[in-house]
Amino acid sequence: METVSVIIPVYNGAQTIVSTLDSVFAQEGVNLEIIVINDGSTDQTLEVLQTFKTQINLFSTVNQGVSHARAFGLTKATGSYIQYLDSDDLLAPQKIRMQMQALKNKNGDVAYGDWQKFVEVNKNIIFKDKVSQEIEGDLETTIFAKFWAPPAALLYSKRICEKLSWSNTLPIIQDARYLLDAARSDGHFVYTPGVMAYYRTEQEYSLSQKSKLAFIKDIYQNSLEIHQCWLVSESYNQEKEKSIINSLRYTINEFRGLDRQCAKKAINALLTIAPGYIPEEKGLLRLMSKLFGYKQAEYLAYIKRKFLKG
Known part of the structure; x- marks a missing residue:
């Protein structure tokens, strides 16, 4: 056996x-x-x-x-x-x-x-x-x-x-x-x-439960590493690119309340992969992205949230 x-x-x-x-x-x-x-x-x-x-x-x-x-x-x-x-x-x-x-x-x-x-x-x-x-x-x-x-x-x-x-x-x-x-x-x-x-x-x-920031940093790092692995493979396609973008969007959303500098890095990484990126979901962020670009739209959204929190 x-x-x-x-x-x-x-x-x-x-x-x-x-x-x-x-x-x-x-x-x-x-x-x-x-x-x-x-x-x-x-x-x-x-x-x-x-x-x-x-x-x-x-x-x-x-x-x-x-x-x-x-x-x-x-x-x-x-x-x-x-x-x-x-x-x-x-x-x-x-x-x-x-x-x-x-x-x-x-x-x-x-x-x-x-x-x-x-x-x-x-x-x-x-x-x-x-x-x-x-x-x-x-x-x-x-x-x-x-x-x-x-x-x-x-x-x-x-x-x-x-x-x-x-x-x-x-x-x-x-x-x-x-x-x-x-x-x-x-x-x-x-x-x-x-x-x-x-x-x-x-x-x-549990490491993931002890440190939310460290957990999100891992997801961010993994997204970048897998993107590079997929880029050099013959299997890279729109579905894989979309999954990377969605993962980076998730980290951006989570980084907002945890580490502003990490959020900026994630935004830049996303735009490196997809220049001219416009969010698919309807809403203010999509509208502002069309008018000012995604990076500026995220900044304006950050200012709005900061103002509302007082």
């Missing part, structure tokens, strides 16, 4: 790692290699992990972030399939077996499934929204613009992982970029219906 390598980076996860590991131990019908990277934790994480030393392959490193920890874990993996798993999320029962079989049946590289949010209150798990989304249309464009799933809901082939690298320039959305790069590397995606994983929300060490 082929082996699945489960790679779990953990930083200060003493309160959640046991539940995560239990969801891995509960997987049936698969041969697992469990690799846990203690990424310089300062709480009791290491002590907790050492109680499982006969069941896991434990490595400790200085704190270098989740991308480095995942990349390090991959160098230790011997399995034919790779399950990345955050230290506060849970795998659904039979998840790995079902997705591994789906990849085998269709010679796939990435299996993806539905997932469900949850919170833990007084050690009781409360399930929230279920997210079901099968990718339709152009694979790269859809993943860039519309699709995200936590690593727990995915299963990769080792062969596609060997073509990829974890980004050090995107500390918050590096998992989304990794998935997109799998598509850009001609990975074959397979949808497995049903809840494959449970995604913890309101976690203390």
Whole structure:
């Protein structure tokens, strides 16, 4: 039976790692290699992990972030399939077996499934929204613009992982970029219906929840990087350009209340890609863009909002 390598980076996860590991131990019908990277934790994480030393392959490193920890874990993996798993999320029962079989049946590289949010209150798990989304249309464009799933809901082939690298320039959305790069590397995606994983929300060490500005900066940086990648490919088209513009528009809107200088940079980046840009949606911004240009229209809109706030 082929082996699945489960790679779990953990930083200060003493309160959640046991539940995560239990969801891995509960997987049936698969041969697992469990690799846990203690990424310089300062709480009791290491002590907790050492109680499982006969069941896991434990490595400790200085704190270098989740991308480095995942990349390090991959160098230790011997399995034919790779399950990345955050230290506060849970795998659904039979998840790995079902997705591994789906990849085998269709010679796939990435299996993806539905997932469900949850919170833990007084050690009781409360399930929230279920997210079901099968990718339709152009694979790269859809993943860039519309699709995200936590690593727990995915299963990769080792062969596609060997073509990829974890980004050090995107500390918050590096998992989304990794998935997109799998598509850009001609990975074959397979949808497995049903809840494959449970995604913890309101976690203390969630980077995207701790810093909204850093999260938006990541989206901005990723948009510029993917635009450059697509420009040199034969697949660049109006749909991809529109998805880049929409992403930059999103960052501009978010930057407005967070960092004015970042908003200016994003506006300039958008106009570099689409000189003479006019927003499609009807409204005052579209009208002002036609009269004065988009950059000046954004400035006038900024002055208006500042005046209304007093």
